[in-house]
Amino acid sequence: MAQIALPGIEFMVILQILIIFVSATALLLIDLFIPTAQKRITALLALAATIAALVAGPFSQAGTTMANAIAFGPSTLIINSIILFATAISILFASDAMHKQGIERGETYVLMLLATGGMLLLAQGSSLVTLFMGLELLSIALYVLTAIAYPRIASEEAGLKYLIIGAFGAGFLVFGIALTFGATGSLVLSEIAARIPSSGIERGFFFTGIGLMLVGFGYKVSLVPFHMWTPDVYQGAPTPITAFMSVGSKVAGFIAIIALVQMLGPEAQVIAPVLMALAVLTMLVGSVVAINQTSLKRMLAYSSISHAGFVLLGVLGSTQASGLRAPIFYLAAYTLTNLAAFGVIMSLEGSDERDLTLADLRGLWSRNPLLTAIMGLALLSLAGVPPTVGFLGKFLVVSAVWQAGYGWLALVAALASAFAAFFYVRTLLTMFSGTSDEPRATTSTSSALALLIVAVGIIAVGLMPWSISALALAGS
């Protein structure tokens, strides 16, 4: 009888993934023995696992394993670090807000770890199957997390909406993978790159497959026109979860898109017009529609759509010499900034599920100067005002896209940031004008710590960009 040869596993390559999955499984069991009132312990354990995985990054080994399905390299290191950092901050947020609102459950943290594992799989995946697994794991965990505020209607509705639309997106992805496999006979990215059909019906199948996969990932990172779910889900989900998914799934989804574009190599020119059209639509629709929003979470949802367009500019730029620095730096900047913005909103929310509006920020300066300052920084960074990290991110993607020979896209980007500036600055000034009779907002230690970390990051990375650009550069 023929032996089934199992491929060898190099554990040091998948060290971070391993830590996250093992601790998620263990935590699921441990959580059973933690009393309901003490779920903060689960949060702390999950945080410890995340930090352990973060620390394990530099000790991981570069290389590929599991029959080329998973890879690790210098650029993976920084992406994984961004994802794990976002998870750690989100766990700190969640342990505070979920408790305050009376919707704390141990499973929250387990699911967050599982979603993180999915994101890491996406970042490290070097085969289409791994990418699909990562995306599905991430999505399923997020469907549940979105709806975890049971019995709140808004949360249930958001979860269901996310599930249906997410399943739709996954369908595109699977069809795309199937077509690509059919055209090239391989699922491993490096092998596909070598076998891109140069003519005939296979070439048509291949690029149709690539296009369908783009649609699948496009849903995840909310590119227009696949963005419809975003505002509803961001608004309905508990705020710490919104913070988590707004950064984590976007970073992971974009890494998958970048992997596809890198795989195409020079052939990326074929899909460049599609990417350009998506980028233009995403930037403009996101920033124009955001102007009309009064709910802060919906506004930030449209803002995150618009930022996805900017990242896509960086991806387009990465097809040329400037490499991955621009999109990776932009994603890092976006992660820091969005975490800060959602963190402040979460701190301002009461114990009920009422959605905060622009008017609730009025006179915040007189109530809570620290939260105002952090939110102010976040808004300036989102708008791309120096010396925040958002400014450099924006400049890097704009110059990358110009370097790639798409100067006109830089002008569209300028136009989109012009629209976006309006609602960011309006929000900023609302906090500083007028006074408010509401009681002083209080912030718990854990979210205050998390907020301080991201606020310092916004300024420090903005002033000292080499701190992460050296890492990003190493990956190009």
Next chain:
Amino acid sequence: MFVNQLGFPLLSLLIGTPLVGAVLIGLTASSARSLQRTIAWLFSSINAVLAVYALTALQPIGGYQFVESIDWLADIGLKYAVGLDGINVWMVVLATLLTPLALYAARNESTHQKSFHALILVLSSALIGAFVATDLLLFYVFFELTLVPTALLIATQGTGDAKAAALKFFVYPFVGSVFMLASIAGLVVTHFQQTGLMTFDSVIISGAVLNGTLVMDESLERLLFAGFFLAFAVKTPLWPFHTWMPQAQVATPSNGSVDIAGILLKIGAYGMLRFALPFFPNAAVWAAPAIGILAVISILYSAVIAFGQHDMKSLLSYATISHLGFVMLGIFSQTIEGITGALITMINSGLTTGALFLIVGILAAQRGSRNREDFSGVWLTAPTFGTLTLITVFASIGVPGLNGFVGEFLSMQGAWLAPQLGYGYVSFAVIGIILSAAYLLRMYRGVFMGAAPEEHAIHEPKTSEIAVLSLLVIAMIVIGLYPSIITSVSNASVSELVRSLTASSR
């Protein structure tokens, strides 16, 4: 790191001193009002002394001096690079001298004294940074940074619909400047593609334009120029990009407006002179007639609007727009006379319009109104104040012997001599001077002449305010009689600039 000839980082000290002051003020208790005043005044005075020192130490030979240059993001060629020459030294001196004067004259009208002082110091730091930056992206950073403290000043302590004014104040210039950011990216990338050097250094880039190692094709040059032009035209402001300005200025607390009118607006004109012209000399010549027309419309249109204003502050902001029309005319003449005239007009506008805003602030604080029809016969009850105001008004109109005349005359002379402009522009611009005499003298007659009212008589202002006004008036007279005080320092730099413009335009 490159160390300058002084052996210490003079320019970084100029940028950093107000910031340190602002941080210290931030650490004081809200109730320690006199401490906050002292800190603000102390740090801005130190800065003024440093600026005057820089002025005296500067050699009148052209080129940047006191240069500091440190890598910021080395792998894309980004640097913290600052330098001073005969042109921006005047902007720095103006900015640093006006700040303590404005703070000294500040009345206790504000309930937000702590944030007022801290924000003014941050603003002053950002302004100085924008004037001394020689790295293009560093300039952009400071250029944008000036928006934040000013918008917060307007939003927290402005009058009327302060939030809307602050929003306009921030968003309009910001929209202009994001297009400049795209242009900066385009310029730097084009330079990189042609020379293989990734840099934001304005000296290197304009040098490459001059010696032909950087050649942009016509449409690209015009496109990139348009981005810079848009940012600076909104900031200046040039008609029709001016609509944000009067509303913002009216809503500003009067103390802050000294700074805003005096200096902030000059960054637009300064950027045009320092960056847009040397980078895109051909596009600048190509666009000069159109920009000249906008400048003339600016001069005439705002003068006419100013004539119809009852609110004196609003009147003054239109008067400022009118002055800046002359600055633009001078700059785009691209002649030594025109650019020198533009430089002097910028300084004048800082001094005279700054003084006029201060005067309106004093009047408004005593009477509780800025409507010019609420006043009459101030001269009778406050003769010293009246005299100082009269001299300032004359300076603003451009009466010979005072500073305004020198600047406007030189700007128009430059425009007349310039082949791309010519006497047609000047003959219209000169009408603006007549109109400015009309609206300013009418305001003066109504407010200071006539019979003193029974009630609400205006008293002489505080000694501190008289002292500040006197200093400004002395400066106006000195510049009017000896304009070579300015030109002796600026000449070498201006003629170097004009030489390079003439040489590099094909």
